[in-house]
Amino acid sequence: MLILRARPNLTLFARAALLVALLAACGHNERDDIILDPTNNHAVSYWHDVGAATVNASAAVATTPEEQRPSFATDLATMHLAIYDAVSAIDGHYKPFLQGTSMSTAPGASMDAAVSAASYGVLRALFPNRTAQYQAAYDSYVATIPAGEAKTRGLALGAEVAAAIVANRSNDGRAIALAPYVPGTAPGAFRGLNPVSRFFPSIRPFTLTSTSQFRPPAPPALDSVAYATDLNEVKALGGAVSATRTSAQFETARFHTEAPAIFLTRNFGKFARTTPDVADAARLMAIIYVGYADAIGACFEAKYFYEAWRPLSAIPLADTDNNPATVPDPGWMPSMPTPNHPEYPAAHSCTAGALGELLRQYYGTEKVSFSFDSTVTGTTRTYTKTDAFAEESRIARIYGGMHFRYSTLAGAELGKQVANWTLQHQFGKRN
Template identity: 60%
Template sequence: MVSLSSKDAIMSLLSLASRCARFSSNVALALLAACGGGSGGDSAIVAANVPIQPVALAANHTNAVSYWHDVAVATVNASGAAAATPEEQRTIFNVDMATVSLAMYDASAAIDGRYKLFGPAQSATSSGASIDAAVGAAAYSVLQALFPNRSDQYSNAYVGFLAGLPTGDARDKGIALGTQVARNIVALRADDGRSVALAPYMPGTDPGKYRGSNPVDRFRPSIRPFVLSSNDQFRPPPPPAIASTAYATDFNEVRAYGGIVSIGRTPEQLEMARFHTEPPPFFLTRNFGWFARTTANTADAARLLALIYVASADAIDACFEAKYFYERWRPQSAINLADTDGNDMTDAVPDWAPALPTPPHPEYPAAHGCTAGSLAEVLRQYYGTRSVGFAWDSKATNTTRTYATTDAFIEEVTSARIMGGMHFRTSLAAGTELGAKTSAYILQNKFGPR
């Protein structure tokens, strides 16, 4: 018999218990013995050594969360309407989608009862309330508050949605609860920093400094995080010094593989790079929404979607804080101007250009790395394994790619940005780590069991 008297064994069990509490129900079952649900202490220790089975996700469920996610995406990405609110004047797709997702999460969690609310407790009764009505009212009310001039995207959708629900007390209670939840979440996010005034940008002139004249998203470092204590909480260490061997290694990899002309890059690698160039407001929202359809349980769908969006929003705001703190130049500037970097291991190629267009903001850390790292860590902790299989599609190539593990997803995103000539490998690693740390912190502090 294995003794449980040692401090290490006790701490191991406590750690496993806390992990089980955070995971979804299928993982909790897999770890039941390790959390004390087996026949005794011996079985708990044995279970700790049993690997969790891979999770193969399929988006074959339609629920209230997935429906309102798609309505919200259409609203957030709509253009041409008058701009009255801060959100209409400066829409931030993942921040605004996180706000909608949080309202759906709190509305469903108030009724489902398994998880802690993100916002304040509701005075409206949850007993006997329709969870679908609550989710719909919460999403609709947030959209109405943030985007009053885009009502053509959501008003008729709400009327049709309610018409599909049974009339009666349950629906009425759900509407009342969802409406109140929305008011509370909108109040939490009021004056979130997006309206900050920006001075004209002055591009750098020193070797290593960003050369762009009008970079985008300079306001994002001012956005108040959802969960992080500040946007610099997980700021990565500085990028490699431009006179260093590490910098030269990054430089020469992108020079060889990321240019318009490359003898080392395969057509398949270039296609992979193109896949990840669809604009994020469309690319990420559509693929994040895919996860809401992987379960028929409305509360579980709302929780997973809120985790993904809140982690993405905080990770990207933190990412841009670091970008504008370091103001690192992009590979094209680095390679064109290598004769100024003081590094004997780099050579200038004045006419070198990236294979694919480079986004107009500083290089370090890579935003695609921040997004991939945050998503991968949410999935890893939610399902309790890196072996989470999922699909991702792109309108840039009109193809769908599948991943057997979260690590495979991160590896592909990393390679794609190098092969496209937009990023250095170190930047992608730093972004991935920042995103993972952000998600881990969020999971430690929010969305846990009651």
């Protein structure tokens, strides 16, 4: 068994006291079991947690589009791209996200300083009214970096890269004006009032040509066998009252109901802590957040294109679907709260599908073990394959009564397509 650890650094361990300690195991099985030590509290890990706290905070005053219409994945992808480009300029192994910057390489500069300045520059630009989340963190962290030319160059590099990334992402589309939403009334149409995240499809992707690039085919027709099969499945397994759902299945549904911005930033942070090399951690975190951001944008583009109804509407109104294999249940309710946005495709499946494929390609194997925890259930679950979390997340939405199986499958496929595109077009080695 090979255990990989970063070189001990007491200063970094002292900094870690400011952050929430999270445990995970992540590795791949080839000839040896590889266990990545979950206590690497380096600059990337530290600034991920500061960034997550900033993005998930609220402010009395909201002046920027990022503060007014938050998208945690987009905002943390922006920060982690700045980290990645700054580290890549020092490390020199991987191509930067932004090509042709004036400081394309900066060997010898302090990575800690560059990561700090890059993160701080992005957070200050996007969230000027949330300084309580990052100003003291920046001041205290930078103060621990030894003075000298390496620190000076690192700070300058990080600031330069942050400015370039922020400029690249300015006017990203989230400020688009939205007309009042008119819910549908026809069979199959989404009926939610004031649905959320309608601006997601308008956010400019990081790597995709457009958010509609991988739009899935239309969901099954209401009078089809496929539709009836999946409606009857969620009706049986996903109801508030179910004679067929097991207690384990119910707990699986509950595990995946924590707010994504909290659940995922906390658990994604574990990948930084289980990656001992700073340059590798910078690349992995950028890959995760960029892939996630593009997957959620593509997913919501499809959601608001098709505007399909949820089981919450479909099952009570099954007498309107013209399908002899479905029977209405006017009193049916899902076992978990239904998110207020259209059903198809399933967003959790889009993003989890992307994550699984990103991890598989990053590690070069599907045999990766990692752990996620949920504050809803107070439990931790360990996944031993890159797609195991995606599979569980997918089926959990059926147990929760939120989605049809065909929607979860379409979402997972969309996520994989986004992941493939992301890694084909960014984050490769320098020539």
